[in-house]
Amino acid sequence: MSSEVRDGNVASRLRVIASLAPGAIAIAQPNGPPANDGNRSYALTTFQNLDERTERIARGLVAWGIRPGMRLAMLVPFGAQFIELVFALLKAGVIVVLIDPGIGRKHLVKCLSDARPDGFVGIPKAQAIRTLLRHRFPTATWNVTLGRRYFWGGKTLDQIIQLGADGADKDQSSPRKTTALPTINRPDPAAIIFTTGSTGPPKGVLYSHGTFHAQIDRIRERYDIHRGSRDLACFPLFGLFDAVMGVTTIIPDMDPTRPADVDPQRLIEAARQWEVDQAFGSPALWNTVVRWCDQHAVKQPFPTLRRVLSAGAPVPAATMAKLRGLIAEDGEIFTPYGATEALPIASIESREVIAETGPAAIKGKGVCVGTRFQDVRWKVIEIDDGPIETIDQVTELPKGKIGELMVTGPMVTRKYVVRSDQNAMHKVIDGDTVWHRMGDVGYLDANDRFWFCGRKAHRVRNGKKTWYTVPCEAIFNAHEHVYRSALVGRGQPGHQTPVILIEPLREFWPKTNQESQRLVEQLLDLAARNPNTRTIQEVIIRDEPLPVDIRHNSKIFREKLAAELQ
Ligand SMILES: Nc1ncnc2c1ncn2[C@@H]1O[C@H](COP(=O)(O)OP(=O)(O)OP(=O)(O)O)[C@@H](O)[C@H]1O
Missing domain, CATH: 3.30.300.30 (ANL, C-terminal domain)
Incomplete structure (x- = not known):
């Protein structure tokens, strides 16, 4: 599909999907409690709605004065509106600053401040806090509030949408008519996304539109994802990928920042009502689901689920084996491996884990994360706790030897823009190519699979x-x-x-x-x-x-x- 998208903006993929399946449902979000039979009412957004609304918001932002390359931080809880706003900002050429509220309040404020945003797009509570802490955000002058705006400046989302429809800012004495959206090329910056911060303070990773394109293409190809699939998006960012793959995102009734506290009953109901065939969640979420089903002797609660994706940490083989019993018989469970800086890098399916690599892991061989995605290149090198500037300073290790992993490819980001001091520790220059040192240790086997043995720093x-x-x-x-x-x-x-x-x-x-x-x-x-x-x-x-x-x-x-x- 990428060849059909003429400009480099990843959000332009929405237009292609909307033209192919305008009336299909892009997002379904619960808008009422479950009834006795478990069914509930959902607010629906079609692909056409999504494309048109994001277009209108983007035009409104441009009419207001937002320019490509400005940084706007998103402080919006995950849901339909989050997905809509991210695409709108991308269409306007904005660099979207995305921070997971799960990283905790202290890190959150620090990351936001270090990202030097030109403004915030947020719910009233977030804007109120931002206003109180305004000395931390001296450059944040372009602020959009979802819902009611109180004592702070900027515009409401409704005003932006109105501007997008009118094509001019009525607040200005000489209204501009220039609401054409900017042309974006693949190397242009698209987002700053923060790492989890499990080895020090979170780092801000710069994504280009090309990074997103590469991620979407690789995920779609390797997992054979097609338009018309229905995904229970228990890992919020995957909702963004769904939309540009023509997949319906079903928003689960859970706090996405606390996946282990999910109520499995709610997931089962949503999966039944929507005949969900795909679900993405963290290992902790699947662990909760498996334990709950065990305790309640629930048999095959997800009969239509054929593709489960679980990322971010190893999934024990025992959890995988049990999860297999909960989904469609021919279903597959994949654990993609990667990091905020480089995703996806490798992947493995549950059958291989259960039959072969899981038993080896129990004996202390490390966790096999599988084979490479297309266009990924990787090397295991001698461990070094300091910077490595260029490729000639690297010592590659033979297969089977534990070292640190470094990777390159179109889905691998080139630099940190927040905590850029960390670039020296993670990036290795190789002509025009940048290799990323994952900070993970492990080894490659005879079948070119990587066996993860932990973090280098640990x-x-x-x-x-x-x-x-x-x-x-x-x-x-x-x-x-x-x-x-x-x-x-x-x-x-x-x-x-x-x-x-x-x-x-x-x-x-x-x-x-x-x-x-x-x-x-x-x-x-x-x-x-x-x-x-x-x-x-x-x-x-x-x-x-x-x-x-x-x-x-x-x-x-x-x-x-x-x-x-x-
Ligand atoms: N399938 C997987 N199996 C095992 N570990 C995984 C898997 N996928 C990701 N990981 C681990 O997660 C890391 C990437 O996590 P993320 O980008 O969220 O930030 P972080 O590395 O935890 O944070 P920071 O870099 O700030 O310390 C990988 O480097 C790896 O250690």
């Missing part, structure tokens, strides 16, 4: 000995009373003692010191029998959950734990 070192998080933790996670574990180093890198912190499953939380001691002994016994872990001699059973990121609910904040241990 490895524990003592002299020549290195312990990698994922292969070590797998040995402890295999104990039937363990929910998850974290390898943490006590002391300075190079002189660290490896310590394993254990979060038992809720039902097996030790009630006495003796029970706790018994569990420690069993775990040390397990550790002694595996070469990865036999040098680990300290296991601590926690009496509270391990700290994890809110966005994926699965990335363990090992830095925090290490600080507690020192």
Whole structure:
């Protein structure tokens, strides 16, 4: 489809979809509580509505004075309006600043301030907070409020839409008639998206329109996604991809910033009502769904679901096997691997995990994240904690050897624009090409699959000995009373003692010191029998959950734990 889109703006794909299927439903959002039979009423947006409204908002923004390259930060909860506004801003040539509220208030304000936005598009509450903190956002003068505007300046969305219809700003003495949308080329900047911040403060990644095109094309091809599919979008940003692939986004009744707290009953109802055939969610969401169905003895609650996507962290093979039993028999579960800076890089399907790579992972071989997406190039290189400027300074490792992963391709972003000091640590120049160092360690196998062994920054070192998080933790996670574990180093890198912190499953939380001691002994016994872990001699059973990121609910904040241990 990309060849049909003449200009480089990724939002122009909407126009193509709208011309092919104008009346098809682009977005369905619940607008009432579920009835007794589980069915509920939904507000519907067709592809034609979506294209026309985004066009009108974009024209309104341009008529108001918004110019290509201006940065506008989105402070709008995920939903139909979020999707609509992102496309409208892209059509106007704006660089959309996207921040996941799940990163927490402190990081949120800091990231927004560092992104130096020219304005905010937000709900009244967000605009009120922005106004109170205006010294942090000195350049933010173009502000659009959804709903009612109170004591702050700017325009309401309704005024922008009106402007888009009129083609001129009535507030101005000499109304402009120039509401043509700008021409955008693929290399032009489209968005600044923040990393989760699981290894330090979140970094702002610059996406071009070309980055988005490459992501959409690769995802569509590899997962064989077609117009007419219906996606339960439990991971908000996927709703944006759906719209330009002609897929209906069903917005689930859940807090997208707290995927582990989802009510599976609501998902099941939505999937039934819409005969959903695709769903995207984080591993934590699927874990909640699988456990709930287990507890309630629910059999195949998603009979029409044929494509499940789960991203952001490893999905245990056991969860995958159970999830397989909940969806259509011929359904597939994919775990794409990538990062905010480079997505998608690789992918694996559940059958391969269950039959082959999952059992290997349990033995401490790392988590296999699969084979490359088309046009990705990757190398495993010797681990270096400092910057690597050019490709000639890189030492590539042979297959099977653990090192750090670096990648390049059209979906790989070229730089950070917030915390740009981090560019030196992550980017390697190779002529016109930029390689991105993922910050992940692992190895490539004989079938060109990558085996993820954890984050580079989380490895524990003592002299020549290195312990990698994922292969070590797998040995402890295999104990039937363990929910998850974290390898943490006590002391300075190079002189660290490896310590394993254990979060038992809720039902097996030790009630006495003796029970706790018994569990420690069993775990040390397990550790002694595996070469990865036999040098680990300290296991601590926690009496509270391990700290994890809110966005994926699965990335363990090992830095925090290490600080507690020192
Ligand atoms: N399928 C997967 N299996 C295992 N880990 C994954 C998978 N997909 C992503 N990851 C992990 O998530 C990381 C990317 O996450 P993200 O871009 O959200 O930010 P972050 O790297 O956690 O944050 P920061 O870079 O700020 O520390 C990858 O580098 C990898 O460690």
